[in-house]
Amino acid sequence: MDMKLEVVILPVSDVDRALGFYVGRLGWRLDADFPINGSYRIVQVTPPGSECSIIFGTGLTQQEAGTLHGLQLTVTDIVKAQEELTSRGVEVSGPFRDETGAFHHAGDAHRVPGPHPERASYGTFAAFKDVDGNEWFLQEVTERAPGR
Known part of the structure; x- marks a missing residue:
């Protein structure tokens, strides 16, 4: 199913x-x-x-406003996506990659500034928050992993 x-x-x-x-x-x-x-x-x-x-x-949720972190939007060009968001008045951090080279850690302590050195799919991120502090991530995916 x-x-x-x-x-x-x-x-x-x-x-x-x-x-x-x-x-x-x-x-x-x-x-x-x-x-x-x-x-x-x-x-x-x-x-x-x-x-x-x-x-x-x-009346939809008992969760406190601004407490949702880690929502993710997939984009094909993180630089263009960041430029578009910035032009709309949204503060965007990044692009960055995680020091492990894998998916990003919570918080920003393990972020390495700049895109993935080879611009590998799934390796570059940026982040922004909404007016309540709910945090969104952008992840650059230019080529999907097999089976996706």
């Missing part, structure tokens, strides 16, 4: 401010905005080219 990740719930403190960031600043597609009542609102947005969306709102 196929199981596809379709939605991730994102904890935010202010729904309209988050909507302004993800749709207004990042330019993500607004799929739905359902204000059910004063204590329950569902907003769904989708990054360009993604089959997975994020949902945020009121």
